[in-house]
Amino acid sequence: MSIGTLEELLIDELKDLYSAEKQIVRALPKIIKAVSTPELQQGLANHLEETKGQVIRLEKIGEILGKKMTGKACVGMKGVLEEGSEVLEDTKKGLVRDAALISACQRVEHYEMAGYGSARDFAKLLGQKEVAALLDETLAEEKNADRTLTEASKQVNAQAKQQG
Numbered sequence: 834m835s836i837g838t839l840e841e842l843l844i845d846e847l848k849d850l851y852s853a854e855k856q857i858v859r860a861l862p863k864i865i866k867a868v869s870t871p872e873l874q875q876g877l878a879n880h881l882e883e884t885k886g887q888v889i890r891l892e893k894i895g896e897i898l899g900k901k902m903t904g905k906a907c908v909g910m911k912g913v914l915e916e917g918s919e920v921l922e923d924t925k926k927g928l929v930r931d932a933a934l935i936s937a938c939q940r941v942e943h944y945e946m947a948g949y950g951s952a953r954d955f956a957k958l959l960g961q962k963e964v965a966a967l968l969d970e971t972l973a974e975e976k977n978a979d980r981t982l983t984e985a986s987k988q989v990n991a992q993a994k995q996q997g
């Protein structure tokens with residue numbers, strides 16, 4: 834057992850998020866390529882750039898806390914992303930695929946929102962104000978990405994319904 838304190842739990846959560854973000858940076862280009870709706874494609878491309886910034890933000894947090902962010906594999910995100918790639922096998926290019934990819938991407942965002950919300954609260958409780966503020970910035974970006982996906986889904990889902 835290596836986690837006995839809230840501080841150790843925070844570090845563990847941060848490592849998990851670091852692994853998750855790096856997996857997302859690797860997975861998003863393939864998803865972006867597979868999308869047909871230009872607005873959705875642009876939204877995801879923007880979030881890829883944002884995600885690269887989130888990796889750097891976690892590295893900065895690691896420096897503040899004097900801890901390495903590496904060394905953990907986020908198994909949860911691996912599973913969520915695997916389901917995302919299943920969409921690419923199970924659908925052909927088009928609006929139904931786009932609707933499925935929005936659903937898959939929103940799973941990613943919600944997973945992250947849960948992680949960042951918890952980590953931010955731990956940091957706050959531990960008096961790590963700067964860390965909490967940085968985590969809050971990323972949390973706001975994830976919430977915004979989720980809202981953008983919900984917006985995109987309105988048009989995509991309605992058009993997907995016309996297909997088939």
Ligand SMILES: [Fe+2]
Binds near residue numbers: 854857887975
């Ligand atoms: Fe993220």
